[in-house]
Structure formats: C-alpha cells, structure tokens
C-alpha cells in the first residue's frame with residue numbers, strides 16, 4: 001500500500017522548500033529535464049534534492065517503471081483483485097507502435113498488427129474518397145470525442161485547404177443543429193464513433209443526422225462511416241460506407257490515436273499528418289518505457305504531482321497551455337486524469353486511505369490571466385499550475401509591435417506568471433500583497449506540430465498512468481460514470497411512458513422533478 005512504503009513515511013517528514021526565498025536563477029537553470037523535444041522546467045516546484053530522492057525512491061518501491069513495462073507489453077492491468085471488474089490489457093501504446101522493430105511481448109505485437117491493418121484500410125479509404133468531401137462531422141462522446149476534438153482543433157494550422165472537421169457530442173439537439181447548419185451535407189462525411197455501439201447520445205445523434213440526410217434525398221450509406229468494437233450493435237457494415245474497428249484493450253480516453261481519432265485527423269491533416277501524431281506519441285511511449293527514472297519526463301511529472309497532492313495536500317491542478325490551439329486540450333486532460341485516477345479503492349478493492357487524483361481544470365493563457373488568475377495568486381486555496389509553452393508559433397505570421405512579437409509577449413506572460421506565483425510580492429497594503437510560494441512547472445517545446453502534439457498527448461497519458469501505478473489504483477476503468485447513466489435510462493422510460501400512455505417502473509424521486517417540469 002502506498003502509505004506503507006518507507007519513502008512515503010520519509011516524505012511525510014520532509015519540509016517543503018519556500019519558493020519565495022529559495023528560487024534563484026541557478027535553481028531555474030539546474031532544474032530542467034529534457035526529452036523527446038521537451039524541456040520540463042521544475043525549479044518552481046516546492047521540492048529539494050532530498051525530497052526528489054525520496055520521490056524517486058517512492059517510484060522504485062512501487063515498481064512504477066516495471067508496471068509501465070508490463071502495461072506496454074500487454075499484461076492484464078485493468079483489473080481489481082477479488083471483486084467483479086474489468087479484466088483487460090491496456091494497449092493504447094500499441095496503436096502507435098508502427099515505426100520500429102517491435103521488441104515487445106506477443107499481445108502488444110498482435111495489437112500493433114491489428115492497428116496496422118486498420119491504418120492501411122484508412123489510407124486506402126482516404127485515397128479513394130479524396131476530394132469528395134469538404135466537411136467531416138465526428139459524432140461521439142467522452143473518449144470518442146474529447147481527445148480527437150482537442151487534437152483536431154490543436155492542429156487547425158495544418159489542415160489541408162478545403163477540409164473542415166466538426167464534432168457533435170451532446171445529446172442536446174442544439175449541438176447537432178448548429179453543426180448541421182454550418183455544413184453542406186452533400187459534401188459531408190459523418191463518422192460515428194462508439195466503441196460499445198450502445199451510447200445513448202451517440203446513437204441518438206447518428207439518427208438525428210440520418211434523418212436530416214434522408215430529408216435532403218441523400219443516401220446515408222454514401223456518407224456514414226462507423227468506428228466501433230467488433231460485434232458491437234454498430235458493427236453492421238451494410239449501413240456504412242466503411243467500418244473501422246477499435247478493441248477492448250484501448251480505453252476510451254486513451255483512444256485518440258486509435259481509429260477513434262484516426263479518421264477525422266487523417267481527413268484534415270492527410271494520412272501523413274496523422275502518422276506524424278503517431279510517431280510523436282510512439283517516441284514518448286518509448287521514452288516512458290526505456291528512460292531510467294531520473295530522466296523519465298512523465299515519471300518526474302507524476303512524482304511532482306504526487307508531492308503536491310499527497311504531501312502539500314493540494315486539491316486541484318490547473319493545466320494552462322500558452323497556446324490558443326490547445327483550447328480544448330484541458331478538457332481532454334480533465335477526462336484523462338479525473339476518469340483514470342478519480343478512484344476511491346485500490347487494486348485490491350480496499351478503500352484508499354490517502355488522496356488520489358486531483359480536480360483538473362484549465363484554459364489557455366493569456367486569457368486565464370484576465371479571469372481566474374486572481375484566485376491562483378491571492379485566493380485562500382493554493383492551485384499548482386502545469387504550464388505548457390512553445391518557442392515558436394504554428395503560423396508563420398507574427399509582427400513586431402512595440403519592439404516585440406506576439407509570441408514573445410505570450411512567452412513573457414508565461415514566465416512572469418510562474419515567477420510571480422513562486423516569489424510573490426511584499427507590500428504594506430495587504431490587498432496588494434502576494435504571499436508567493438505557490439508551485440508550478442513549465443513544459444516547453446519548439447513548436448506545436450503533429451509530432452509534438454502526439455508526444456504531448458502521450459506524456460500526459462503516461463503521467464496519469466504512473467500516478468495510478470504509484471497509488472496502486474486502477475487507472476483504466478470508469479465504474480463511477482455508470483450510476484448516473486443507469487438512472488437516466490430509468491427516467492427516460494417515464495418520458496416515453498408519458499408519450500405512449502404506458503407504464504414505467506416507479507421512481508418517486510425523479511417523478512417529483514418531472515411533475516414540476518409539467519411537460
């Protein structure tokens with residue numbers, strides 16, 4: 001158990017450093033970890049070298065690297081011992097293992113080969129339908145939406161001319177209507193993505209769009225593509241222009257680099273662009289797998305997060321990209337982290353006696369500076385911040401305005417915020433006082449291109465996985481989303497019973513709400 005490790009006990013006795021006193025230029029220059037094109041600046045975390053030693057000892061005692069090896073080899077990790085649970089390998093990394101001689105174990109090789117076949121199918125599909133569609137609508141929700149959407153938006157600077165991608169996820173009819181009003185359906189490809197093939201929102205939205213397509217006198221079979229699990233209720237190639245597959249061993253929130261994201265990303269970036277994302281993700285997978293603990297980027301990030309969560313007892317983490325392109329990336333990270341590590345039992349089914357995943361939230365900087373940064377600097381809760389930044393912009397256009405470019409202004413703001421949080425400011429006026437000593441770290445890369453984005457995606461996936469390994473929780477199931485879903489289905493029967501004058505199983509608490517709606 002996490003709290004029984006010797007390193008945990010030593011860490012509890014450690015005194016965090018005071019950044020307002022100890023942050024120096026030498027500290028900033030010496031606390032940098034480099035890898036896969038990224039620099040992780042972590043001088044502004046409240047760790048001393050002793051604390052770091054104990055954090056690495058914690059990783060060692062919890063066999064974090066060994067568990068990463070087992071995960072990427074395809075061992076069954078998605079399981080809770082002693083109670084009914086999922087019971088699967090976790091092989092999203094195999095989806096992008098397309099670039100080197102595979103040295104991993106048989107299940108991972110087999111998964112990578114399956115992915116290669118689907119990729120080939122996609123390449124042929126894109127070639128065959130080249131120029132036929134101007135717009136693509138992806139219908140899906142949760143893992144079948146957030147990652148692909150965040151990536152497509154992040155790479156809009158690289159979209160092929162004349163290709164646009166849209167997403168419908170919410171079962172709110174206005175979500176579908178606003179997208180449908182923005183496209184010419186005659187030239188639109190609709191990709192329906194549901195691993196289970198049973199998700200209420202997705203199936204409803206599929207039918208919603210089919211109705212509109214039929215009303216226009218178009219043949220849905222010429223416009224609809226499916227991405228689903230083999231033998232799922234959606235696995236019916238006769239209804240689709242093409243069907244692509246995803247497997248049990250790829251979790252929804254880890255599926256952006258599988259066929260779940262491949263069709264929309266391949267459409268807007270071209271097949272080569274999508275492969276660049278895979279290459280970047282694969283490079284980070286190999287790094288997480290092979291880099292030793294002290295030079296392993298996602299492991300260090302995981303450990304710093306554990307220090308902030310379990311020892312400084314900080315409840316939330318702000319993820320703030322200084323890049324407008326990463327507009328929806330915090331939403332993806334929210335799902336990735338909170339659905340993976342928002343757990344209250346460990347892998348043996350015992351109640352965790354310690355805090356697990358924090359609340360994750362964020363928005364791009366500098367926009368956030370003009371809203372919630374007030375609380376980050378002067379609020380009563382300390383919020384550790386994970387900043388992301390890029391040396392260069394995506395587009396080639398930038399202008400010197402008052403002697404500096406916009407990119408320089410963006411980076412100045414990023415560094416200023418990190419320093420301000422750490423150092424604070426003394427002032428006789430208490431309202432202008434900044435206490436400082438607030439932790440943050442900066443992940444910096446050259447430019448947000450497809451390769452870098454793939455690596456960034458995988459960096460966060462592995463950070464989350466390492467934290468789960470160290471806490472000894474199952475980061476790969478999501479039982480916590482089931483109860484609400486099940487109750488919604490029960491309530492839906494009351495709506496339909498009303499329309500058909502039929503009967504529904506009594507549910508007084510929900511009926512009370514429906515009565516007040518007076519529908």
Ligand code: G6Q
Pocket residue numbers: 141142143144193194195196197198199202251252253254339478
């Ligand atoms: C992610 C979750 C969840 C899932 C959606 C959509 O890890 O499992 O967000 O992706 O519920 O599921 P389907 O793809 O099966 O429609």
